[in-house]
Amino acid sequence: MKLATVKNANRDGQLVVVNRDLTKAVAVAQIAATMQAALDDWASIAPKLAEVAAALEKGAVKDSFAFDPSNAMAPLPRAYHWVDGSAYVNHVELVRKARGAQMPESFWTDPLVYQGGSDDFLGARQDVPVPSEDFGIDLEGEVAVITDDVPIGTKRAAAFEHIKLVMLVNDWSLRNLIPNELAKGFGFYQSKPATAFSPVAVTPDELGTAWSEAKVHLPLVVHVNGQPFGKPNAGVDMTFDFAKLIEHITVTRNARAGTVLGSGTISNYDRSLGSACIAERRTLEQIEQGKPVTSFLKFGDTVRIEMFDAQGRSLFGAIEQKVVRA
Amino acid sequence: MKLATVKNANRDGQLVVVNRDLTKAVAVAQIAATMQAALDDWASIAPKLAEVAAALEKGAVKDSFAFDPSNAMAPLPRAYHWVDGSAYVNHVELVRKARGAQMPESFWTDPLVYQGGSDDFLGARQDVPVPSEDFGIDLEGEVAVITDDVPIGTKRAAAFEHIKLVMLVNDWSLRNLIPNELAKGFGFYQSKPATAFSPVAVTPDELGTAWSEAKVHLPLVVHVNGQPFGKPNAGVDMTFDFAKLIEHITVTRNARAGTVLGSGTISNYDRSLGSACIAERRTLEQIEQGKPVTSFLKFGDTVRIEMFDAQGRSLFGAIEQKVVRA
Numbered sequence: 001m002k003l004a005t006v007k008n009a010n011r012d013g014q015l016v017v018v019n020r021d022l023t024k025a026v027a028v029a030q031i032a033a034t035m036q037a038a039l040d041d042w043a044s045i046a047p048k049l050a051e052v053a054a055a056l057e058k059g060a061v062k063d064s065f066a067f068d069p070s071n072a073m074a075p076l077p078r079a080y081h082w083v084d085g086s087a088y089v090n091h092v093e094l095v096r097k098a099r100g101a102q103m104p105e106s107f108w109t110d111p112l113v114y115q116g117g118s119d120d121f122l123g124a125r126q127d128v129p130v131p132s133e134d135f136g137i138d139l140e141g142e143v144a145v146i147t148d149d150v151p152i153g154t155k156r157a158a159a160f161e162h163i164k165l166v167m168l169v170n171d172w173s174l175r176n177l178i179p180n181e182l183a184k185g186f187g188f189y190q191s192k193p194a195t196a197f198s199p200v201a202v203t204p205d206e207l208g209t210a211w212s213e214a215k216v217h218l219p220l221v222v223h224v225n226g227q228p229f230g231k232p233n234a235g236v237d238m239t240f241d242f243a244k245l246i247e248h249i250t251v252t253r254n255a256r257a258g259t260v261l262g263s264g265t266i267s268n269y270d271r272s273l274g275s276a277c278i279a280e281r282r283t284l285e286q287i288e289q290g291k292p293v294t295s296f297l298k299f300g301d302t303v304r305i306e307m308f309d310a311q312g313r314s315l316f317g318a319i320e321q322k323v324v325r326a
Numbered sequence: 327m328k329l330a331t332v333k334n335a336n337r338d339g340q341l342v343v344v345n346r347d348l349t350k351a352v353a354v355a356q357i358a359a360t361m362q363a364a365l366d367d368w369a370s371i372a373p374k375l376a377e378v379a380a381a382l383e384k385g386a387v388k389d390s391f392a393f394d395p396s397n398a399m400a401p402l403p404r405a406y407h408w409v410d411g412s413a414y415v416n417h418v419e420l421v422r423k424a425r426g427a428q429m430p431e432s433f434w435t436d437p438l439v440y441q442g443g444s445d446d447f448l449g450a451r452q453d454v455p456v457p458s459e460d461f462g463i464d465l466e467g468e469v470a471v472i473t474d475d476v477p478i479g480t481k482r483a484a485a486f487e488h489i490k491l492v493m494l495v496n497d498w499s500l501r502n503l504i505p506n507e508l509a510k511g512f513g514f515y516q517s518k519p520a521t522a523f524s525p526v527a528v529t530p531d532e533l534g535t536a537w538s539e540a541k542v543h544l545p546l547v548v549h550v551n552g553q554p555f556g557k558p559n560a561g562v563d564m565t566f567d568f569a570k571l572i573e574h575i576t577v578t579r580n581a582r583a584g585t586v587l588g589s590g591t592i593s594n595y596d597r598s599l600g601s602a603c604i605a606e607r608r609t610l611e612q613i614e615q616g617k618p619v620t621s622f623l624k625f626g627d628t629v630r631i632e633m634f635d636a637q638g639r640s641l642f643g644a645i646e647q648k649v650v651r652a
Contacts (some may be wrong), residue, residue: 011366040337075345078406080445085516107510115441116510119582120404131578152652153457156456173576184433185438193578252457252500252519252652256404256445286522310557326478326578 002200003165005035005073012036012079013073016172017052018200023316025067026056035076035201037259042148042164046203052190067199069317070188074121075201076146076258082118082195083249084142084262085111085173089239091267091280097281111240111248114187116171118260122196124319127326128172130193130299136176137297137323141222141276142169142264143234145214145242146201150255159246160214166207168198168220168316169262170305198305200255207315214241216220217316218308220266222276223304224297230274230279232266234307276305297323327379329491330526331361331399332353336436338362339399344526345377348643351393352382361402361527363489365584368474368490370543372529389637395643400447401493401527402472402584408444409575410468410497410510410588411437415565417593417606424609437566437574440513442497444586448522450645454498455652456519456625462502463623463649467602468495468630469560470588471568472527476581485572492533494524494546495588496631497563501605501622506561525643526632534639542633544641546592548602550623556600558592560633602631623649 004025005013012034016025031048032038038045055061088090089107096103122128131135146165146194154162177191204211210218217235222228242261249255266276275281282292297303306318330351331339338360342351357374360366363372381387412418415433422429422477448454456463472491480488500569503517536544542559566574568587575581592602601607608618623629634646 080404080406086512092524104510106581112510113515115443115515117407117441117579118584120580129478135578152455163519177372177578182511184430184436184438185508185513186412186438187511189439189441190578194580252461252503252516253443254446254520259445294535 001050001201002050002206003035003075004067004200005075005077006071007073007313012075016058017049018062018067019056021313022067022200024056026052026061026064028052031273035165036258037144039148039164042257048166060150062249069199070125072125073123074197074200075165076260079118079121079258079260080256081259082116083113083259084264085113085240085245087238087240088238088264088267089218090269091265093266094280095283098124098286104260110240111245111246113249116188116192116195120194122194122321124196124199124317126321127324128193128196128321129324130174131326133298134176135174138173138175138223138278139221139297139303140171140173140265141230142263142265143216143220144169144197144260147246147255147257147259147261150246150250150258150259152250152252152254154247154250156243156247159243162246163203163204163214163242165206166211166216167201168305168307168319170196170303170319170321171262171265172196173277191202196319196321198319202316214243218307218309219273220276221306221308222274225302232268232273232276234263234266236268238263260301273321282315299323299325327376327524328528328532329361329375329404330393331401332397333399335546337403339403343375343382344393345645347639348393350382352378352390352454353500354378359445362584363471364475365490368583372490385581395525396451398447398451398525400523401491402586403447404581405444405447405584405586408442409439409585410442410590411439411566411571412590412637413437413564413566413571414590414593416563416595417591420593421609422605424612428603434565437571439571439575442521443516444516446520448647450522450525450643452522452647453650454519454522454647455650456500457652459624460502461500464499464501464604465548465623465629466497466499466591467548467556468497468589468591469542469546470495470523470586473572473581473583473585473587475583476552476572476582476585478576478578480573480576482569482573485569488572489530489540489568491527492530492537492542493527494631494633494645496522496629496645496647497588497591498522498604522645522647524645528642536635540569544604544633545599547632547634548600551628554600556602558594558599558602560589561596564589613644623637625649625651
């Protein structure tokens with residue numbers, strides 16, 4: 001099934017079930033008022049939502065309405081836990097190579113994650129407010145999953161079943177703020193403004209065979225200002241699958257229901273597929289041409305991130321945003 | 327007024343108003359079911375809670391009950407944003423000195439913060455589960471504030487009014503996991519298990535003259551296994567007050583209602599006052615005796631953190647926890 005959250009008078013919006021082709025939705029307040037409420041009690045609520053989804057697909061739901069992605073908030077408009085991996089290690093290696101730094105061998109076996117801001121997620125069509133173009137505004141196209149309660153000490157083999165929903169992410173970054181911030185030693189904070197998510201989150205079964213081994217085996221299609229920018233495959237060169245990442249994040253703590261876990265910027269060794277962030281393209285330009293050529297984003301620039309099934313149908317709807325002055 | 331959250335059937339518990347001497351409480355579901363609900367609409371809800379608090383103080387509330395700190399969850403049992411500063415820069419300088427490293431001058435003017443796990447906060451009397459004693463289990467005694475909505479770009483002068491509640495924190499750390507984790511460059515994650523909070527959160531006016539310039543001018547009294555460990559004053563040597571920290575965390579993003587903002591481990595230049603974490607004591611032993619003497623915590627060890635007013639009354643109740651095997 002496919003779920004979304006649409007705007008209402010409340011901060012957490014209204015949970016809706018969306019049909020497969022993303023044209024119709026139905027409110028399910030009688031089952032769960034919000035996405036978080038559904039996740040808090042997923043085992044008993046998901047089957048009820050699935051029944052509504054089946055009925056909606058058959059046209060057997062009376063009070064459905066047209067689904068409008070511009071009226072969608074992030075599927076979880078705010079979350080208690082947003083942790084983002086760097087699962088495509090070749091991307092990390094590449095960026096380090098460009099600045100002449102070695103990457104520790106342990107990066108191939110010990111996942112890298114950071115904890116991001118989750119109190120102010122952006123919907124798929126919301127503008128992206130940034131105080132200054134000088135901050136080096138960049139997209140980061142990713143896949144994320146949402147979990148139920150995952151207890152401390154969960155191993156990879158037991159982690160698969162905790163993945164309840166999948167969605168797309170634009171993990172906006174302010175590249176020019178990163179070097180100083182990471183040099184301070186405590187990780188990202190100011191360099192990571194609000195993160196944006198696809199209009200809908202889907203259960204893994206909606207992905208069919210494209211969901212296997214806790215990876216999404218489909219290209220992430222990225223456009224910048226309407227021009228193709230990259231279409232790396234999220235299932236290729238993902239060093240750590242989502243189950244392994246869940247093992248990593250629960251070594252010393254529980255991950256509670258509604259944890260949003262990101263893949264990190266998708267990146268393939270096959271450079272002909274382009275990139276899912278400008279920083280990587282600039283790195284490749286640096287290596288191949290001696291200097292970066294592509295600029296970071298300016299106010300008014302737009303980014304579109306989407307993923308299609310084998311029949312060309314949009315699976316999650318598009319993240320389509322404009323950068324604006326905060 | 328003083329507020330707490332007591333256990334019920336829900337993850338977010340039941341908001342209660344607690345009287346000044348922490349003996350009585352009254353549920354306020356008719357005003358706001360949960361602490362987050364109160365914070366989401368603070369301007370209209372706080373006056374109603376204050377009325378209940380005044381009546382409770384006068385003994386004019388019928389359905390009050392004995393307040394039991396062991397039945398309290400964290401005031402916010404889960405939060406959308408937990409960001410912790412290192413506002414006592416002398417502590418950072420000291421720790422660096424012990425390992426022979428220079429601290430950048432910018433640390434005196436540019437605050438250091440990290441974003442912590444907020445999906446699984448611990449109540450003041452909950453055990454602290456850790457997988458191994460080898461992880462270097464340490465307390466960190468701190469003060470934290472909770473804000474309402476703070477817009478991007480808020481300057482210090484406008485930040486004071488956004489501080490709605492104050493509480494105490496034990497920001498548990500796993501010291502032996504920190505070096506490897508920080509070396510990876512993305513900040514803390516596994517080295518920071520679940521954080522614990524005092525039984526009650528209080529409005530700044532409850533602190534009287536001890537609350538000024540967005541600092542709490544009182545000693546934080548720390549006991550380990552029943553023995554005095556430290557009583558550094560939270561108002562002394564705090565390089566960045568909470569208003570300055572709010573300015574820092576809103577440079578590139580909004581901080582939404584219910585943001586929990588910590589001070590970092592309290593530390594005074596006056597070493598006779600002891601420390602609010604074992605790491606600092608070990609650092610002082612290293613400098614003075616050539617090697618650290620005090621061990622990190624073992625399973626079964628207890629930590630008590632409290633703060634008293636001039637009359638010796640506990641302001642927030644005590645955080646009093648035992649470390650256990652996860």
